Amino acid sequence: MSDLVVRELCKVYPNPRQDVVVLDHLSFELNRGDNLAIVGPSGAGKSTLLQILGTLDQPTSGSVEVSGRNPFALGEVEQARFRNQHIGFIFQDHHLLPQWNVLENTLLPSLAFGRATQAHVDRARELLERVGLSDRLTHLPSQLSGGERERVAVARALLLRPTMVLADEPTGNLDSDNAATVGELLLEVPKEQNTMLIVVTHSMSLARRMNRCQELRRGKLTDTSLVERTG
Numbered sequence: 520m521s522d523l524v525v526r527e528l529c530k531v532y533p534n535p536r537q538d539v540v541v542l543d544h545l546s547f548e549l550n551r552g553d554n555l556a557i558v559g560p561s562g563a564g565k566s567t568l569l570q571i572l573g574t575l576d577q578p579t580s581g582s583v584e585v586s587g588r589n590p591f592a593l594g595e596v597e598q599a600r601f602r603n604q605h606i607g608f609i610f611q612d613h614h615l616l617p618q619w620n621v622l623e624n625t626l627l628p629s630l631a632f633g634r635a636t637q638a639h640v641d642r643a644r645e646l647l648e649r650v651g652l653s654d655r656l657t658h659l660p661s662q663l664s665g666g667e668r669e670r671v672a673v674a675r676a677l678l679l680r681p682t683m684v685l686a687d688e689p690t691g692n693l694d695s696d697n698a699a700t701v702g703e704l705l706l707e708v709p710k711e712q713n714t715m716l717i718v719v720t721h722s723m724s725l726a727r728r729m730n731r732c733q734e735l736r737r738g739k740l741t742d743t744s745l746v747e748r749t750g
């Protein structure tokens with residue numbers, strides 16, 4: 520069985536006039552080391568899908584299994600632990616804590632259920648080196664460029680060796696040079712770490728370079744044509 524199995528996923532927002540169907544019996548599978556780009560028009564439900572995969576939102580119906588487990592069957596505390604262990608998030612506005620430096624921000628996931636061990640610190644340093652930030656360890660987020668902040672978010676998402684990394688428009692706020700650098704790292708580093716990567720992006724140049732690119736439209740994922748991908 521695949522590391523991620525999504526079956527008949529539905530998300531419906533009840534509305535007195537007409538229910539809003541955002542995800543409509545959506546199914547797909549993905550394995551560690553694979554990557555998937557999700558594209559689609561604004562309002563299509565891309566962020567909703569990532570939020571559900573990340574257990575930050577509940578599906579209306581359907582199932583999600585990560586490494587053979589259904590996170591929605593878990594109690595609140597267990598689910599938080601599951602999220603911490605299996606899922607790394609990278610958001611467009613990176614969500615770094617302003618009063619914490621680069622190394623501390625990277626260590627954040629290790630603090631959720633305890634304290635950072637020497638092994639966590641070593642791994643954080645190694646990941647920060649990998650994303651080219653070895654000489655920025657004690658900088659605060661305000662002392663970094665947008666691309667550097669996004670690279671901290673990449674390192675942080677990978678700290679606990681999650682099953683999957685979910686990224687919502689990670690290059691959306693960056694100029695094209697920075698977007699290219701972050702995009703490169705996003706493609707390479709999770710693969711090296713055998714982590715699954717799902718990226719929502721409006722950047723066709725990023726989507727095109729990923730293993731799979733699917734479009735979310737009318738609540739379902741469909742293959743995008745090669746013409747669109749290279750056009």
Ligand SMILES: Nc1ncnc2c1ncn2[C@@H]1O[C@H](COP(=O)(O)OP(=O)(O)OP(=O)(O)O)[C@@H](O)[C@H]1O
Nearest residue numbers: 532533539541559560561562563564565566567568
């Ligand atoms: N709490 C809610 N109640 C009702 N409708 C909602 C709610 N949250 C989101 N929606 C609707 O769900 C749809 C999908 O929203 P979502 O944020 O997932 O879109 P998106 O594909 O990420 O768009 P964008 O590219 O603009 O970020 C939107 O039409 C939105 O209005």
Ligand SMILES: [Mg+2]
Nearest residue numbers: 565566567687
């Ligand atoms: Mg969105």
